[in-house]
Amino acid sequence: MLAVDPEPRSNRIRQMASAFPEEVLEHVFSFVTSDKDRNAVSLVCKGWYRIERFCRRRIFVGNCYAVSPAIVTRRFPELRAVELKGKPHFADFNLVPYDWGGGVWPWISAMAEAYPQLEELRLKRMVVTDESLELLSRAFGNFRVLVMVSCEGFSTSGLAAVAANCRNLRVLDLQENYVEDQSGYWLSHFPESCTSLEVLNLACLEGEVNSSVLERLVARCPNLRTLRLNQAVPLEKLANILRRAPQLVDLGTGAFAADPRQELYSKLANVFEGSKSLKSLSGFWSVVPSYLPAIYSVCAGLTSLNLSYATIQSVELVNLISQCHNLQRLLVLDYIEDSGLDAVAASCKDLQELRVFPSDPYGVEQLVSLTERGLVAVSAGCTKLHSVLYFCRQMTNAALLAVAANRPNLIRFRLCIIEPRTPDYLTQQSLDVGFGAIVKSCQDLRRLSVSGLLTDLVFEYIGAHAKKLEMLSVAFAGESDLGLHHLLSGCKSLRKLEIRDCPFGNKALLANAAKFETMRSLWMSSCAVSFGACKLLAQKMPRLNVEVIDEVGRPDSLPESSVEKLYVYRTVAGPRSDMPDFVCTL
Amino acid sequence: MELQLGLAPPNHLIKGFDLNSPEEIMGPAKWACVRGLCGGKRDFDEAFDGPIKTLPLLWKQDDGGDEDDDGAQMGLDDAHSFNQCNNRRSVVGWPPIKASRKLGYGGGSTQREEMDESKGGYVKVMMEGVAIGRKVDLTVHDSYQTLTHTLNNMFGIYEKSGKEDGAKSPRYKLAYQDKEGDWMLVGDVPWGTFVQTVQRLKIQKRND
Numbered sequence: 009m010l011a012v013d014p015e016p017r018s019n020r021i022r023q024m025a026s027a028f029p030e031e032v033l034e035h036v037f038s039f040v041t042s043d044k045d046r047n048a049v050s051l052v053c054k055g056w057y058r059i060e061r062f063c064r065r066r067i068f069v070g071n072c073y074a075v076s077p078a079i080v081t082r083r084f085p086e087l088r089a090v091e092l093k094g095k096p097h098f099a100d101f102n103l104v105p106y107d108w109g110g111g112v113w114p115w116i117s118a119m120a121e122a123y124p125q126l127e128e129l130r131l132k133r134m135v136v137t138d139e140s141l142e143l144l145s146r147a148f149g150n151f152r153v154l155v156m157v158s159c160e161g162f163s164t165s166g167l168a169a170v171a172a173n174c175r176n177l178r179v180l181d182l183q184e185n186y187v188e189d190q191s192g193y194w195l196s197h198f199p200e201s202c203t204s205l206e207v208l209n210l211a212c213l214e215g216e217v218n219s220s221v222l223e224r225l226v227a228r229c230p231n232l233r234t235l236r237l238n239q240a241v242p243l244e245k246l247a248n249i250l251r252r253a254p255q256l257v258d259l260g261t262g263a264f265a266a267d268p269r270q271e272l273y274s275k276l277a278n279v280f281e282g283s284k285s286l287k288s289l290s291g292f293w294s295v296v297p298s299y300l301p302a303i304y305s306v307c308a309g310l311t312s313l314n315l316s317y318a319t320i321q322s323v324e325l326v327n328l329i330s331q332c333h334n335l336q337r338l339l340v341l342d343y344i345e346d347s348g349l350d351a352v353a354a355s356c357k358d359l360q361e362l363r364v365f366p367s368d369p370y371g372v373e374q375l376v377s378l379t380e381r382g383l384v385a386v387s388a389g390c391t392k393l394h395s396v397l398y399f400c401r402q403m404t405n406a407a408l409l410a411v412a413a414n415r416p417n418l419i420r421f422r423l424c425i426i427e428p429r430t431p432d433y434l435t436q437q438s439l440d441v442g443f444g445a446i447v448k449s450c451q452d453l454r455r456l457s458v459s460g461l462l463t464d465l466v467f468e469y470i471g472a473h474a475k476k477l478e479m480l481s482v483a484f485a486g487e488s489d490l491g492l493h494h495l496l497s498g499c500k501s502l503r504k505l506e507i508r509d510c511p512f513g514n515k516a517l518l519a520n521a522a523k524f525e526t527m528r529s530l531w532m533s534s535c536a537v538s539f540g541a542c543k544l545l546a547q548k549m550p551r552l553n554v555e556v557i558d559e560v561g562r563p564d565s566l567p568e569s570s571v572e573k574l575y576v577y578r579t580v581a582g583p584r585s586d587m588p589d590f591v592c593t594l
Numbered sequence: 595m596e597l598q599l600g601l602a603p604p605n606h607l608i609k610g611f612d613l614n615s616p617e618e619i620m621g622p623a624k625w626a627c628v629r630g631l632c633g634g635k636r637d638f639d640e641a642f643d644g645p646i647k648t649l650p651l652l653w654k655q656d657d658g659g660d661e662d663d664d665g666a667q668m669g670l671d672d673a674h675s676f677n678q679c680n681n682r683r684s685v686v687g688w689p690p691i692k693a694s695r696k697l698g699y700g701g702g703s704t705q706r707e708e709m710d711e712s713k714g715g716y717v718k719v720m721m722e723g724v725a726i727g728r729k730v731d732l733t734v735h736d737s738y739q740t741l742t743h744t745l746n747n748m749f750g751i752y753e754k755s756g757k758e759d760g761a762k763s764p765r766y767k768l769a770y771q772d773k774e775g776d777w778m779l780v781g782d783v784p785w786g787t788f789v790q791t792v793q794r795l796k797i798q799k800r801n802d
Contacts, residue, residue: 101687102734158692184694212694316695369689399689426689457690483688508687559731 077118120147141166145173189215236260261291290314349382353389408442444469471498496520514541540567
């Protein structure tokens with residue numbers, strides 16, 4: 009006798025879903041914080057979708073053009089925190105024209121109406137005007153957190169408005185923005201009544217800030233835990249400022265240079281001794297080595313150290329770093345050299361993230377002794393190392409194999425061999441096998457940048473093994489469309505792919521058109537993609553924006569002509585309306 | 595310093611050349627042209643059979659340069675005239691370093707702040723004998739090398755290699771008009787100064 013289920017599963021789910029009153033569901037949802045999970049919750053059934061959208065408080069929009077402000081405000085009427093990203097990553101290296109887009113104004117003006125209760129705004133690679141900041145400062149009465157990373161378009165006037173009007177401001181975090189400096193006195197716009205600051209990061213400002221204003225501001229904010237000064241703050245002022253904030257956890261110094269003077273040194277050493285909570289140090293522009301010992305007393309407690317602006321020699325760097333036994337994050341210039349990295353490997357056993365930047369990126373010769381050996385040493389000595397950014401001038405497959413074997417726990421591996429197409433200097437072969445070892449061994453790899461001489465083979469390896477890879481950067485590599493095809497057909501988790509100067513063209517692009525709806529974006533510049541193929545792609549995939557960027561002339565409508573820059577991204581908002589004339593969406 | 599514009603035929607000029615022997619045309623440098631642009635249909639399989647090479651923007655600096663002027667050579671491998679100093683700023687955006695880091699490398703404010711805000715960094719470029727001018731964005735360039743490289747691509751300029759000027763082909767010279775309205779040869783002043791004063795550019799043929 010057939011047993012028939014009297015209650016189809018979908019009915020049961022509906023019943024379960026409506027078994028709880030809305031308030032209970034809302035309460036349960038409030039524990040669901042990750043965006044992915046929230047999105048999943050909203051897909052269970054219509055009822056949950058409805059409840060979830062009213063109680064969603066924060067959203068993250070990885071591409072501001074993937075959706076429109078209107079769509080967001082309509083669906084989520086009660087947001088308190090919004091995070092937006094604008095330009096593609098290669099904009100950091102001047103590959104995206106200045107006025108390509110990414111303006112925040114439409115978002116702020118829509119949110120000014122929809123979310124008067126907005127508290128937090130985080131922006132990355134967006135164009136922010138002073139008008140936008142002024143509107144922000146007036147529209148949101150309980151605004152608390154403003155984080156801007158790699159943004160541009162605003163001046164200190166905009167910052168003055170934020171300082172003056174956001175009475176409950178807790179976080180003003182400016183990271184690597186282009187800020188037009190009009191007056192150092194914008195800081196005075198923080199009223200005396202402002203005592204709520206917890207994070208103040210001014211490191212990217214180029215102009216002077218009034219030190220006594222800064223000091224008084226710091227003194228009246230007892231919850232200040234992060235203070236990052238800009239290069240213009242002289243070492244003489246640092247002690248006074250720091251003395252006002254002994255509770256600081258994260259300090260960015262200004263210039264770390266002065267004539268060697270005993271009294272200044274003693275003052276500094278004293279005040280650092282009093283900063284018992286310091287865990288993170290950065291700044292160190294123009295370092296005069298004789299002042300470095302003043303900070304030795306905090307070294308043991310440091311978990312993060314950014315010396316990437318410190319142009320001092322390896323020995324001095326090592327003197328400092330070798331005392332930081334609890335260091336988890338280190339940023340440094342290649343002045344550290346292989347010998348310095350040996351010391352890091354020996355002293356910093358908790359190291360998780362290492363970034364080594366080039367001191368002379370445009371020079372032809374190798375002036376510092378930083379090679380693949382330093383990388384291997386750190387990979388061997390630091391067992392918790394999971395994130396690497398390494399600029400160097402030579403590499404071998406053997407070294408990459410060693411890194412792969414030592415550190416299968418790598419999550420981010422970005423290697424930049426400065427001269428494009430550099431082969432293994434011992435064997436003169438390509439570095440396919442080396443990178444292949446990395447992706448085979450590091451099963452959790454989420455981000456990868458490759459460099460050096462690479463054929464299509466490396467992409468075959470990446471496609472076959474890098475199953476968790478989310479972001480890949482490729483430059484001056486590959487031989488044919490097959491390379492790109494391997495990537496697009498193999499990397500299941502790929503979200504962002506950026507390519508420049510590779511012989512990848514139309515076939516791979518069109519054969520994998522559907523892939524792009526599963527990704528956030530694709531950037532291809534100076535490759536072999538034709539205008540006609542871009543048009544075809546756009547026709548095939550209506551939910552993608554296929555942007556052709558051509559500054560040299562108007563985007564050429566000859567199908568054969570080669571596209572200078574291509575940016576493809578999925579969107580529910582259709583073609584954007586704010587494109588300059590050198591961009592066209594097909 | 596007289597700036598000689600180097601060689602880089604942009605893709606649309608390649609049609610006239612024999613693509614079957616890229617080495618013959620372009621010297622030892624390891625590149626060829628975009629096959630897809632040079633006529634002839636190719637199917638899906640063919641695309642995956644052989645390499646599709648593209649013309650990269652990077653100049654591979656050849657050590658010796660080929661002094662012998664092989665008639666078929668376009669002298670792309672001679673980067674001498676192109677990289678006059680030990681400086682390798684020949685490609686925009688490489689190595690991938692954020693501008694905020696560059697502050698340490700040449701001092702002073704970022705290039706964007708040096709630009710005239712109203713122009714947004716664009717200056718007009720006219721070439722002798724070409725009716726339609728172009729515009730180039732100076733804010734994305736940080737040296738004469740990258741600028742001439744871009745102009746090469748824009749105008750399809752190439753010339754024969756070799757230091758000895760056999761006077762077989764015209765060289766081009768690049769001139770700019772400064773704020774006072776005077777025309778000067780590009781390259782005489784430091785890049786930063788140039789960027790602040792340039793109003794427009796002109797590419798002229800030059801016969802010695």
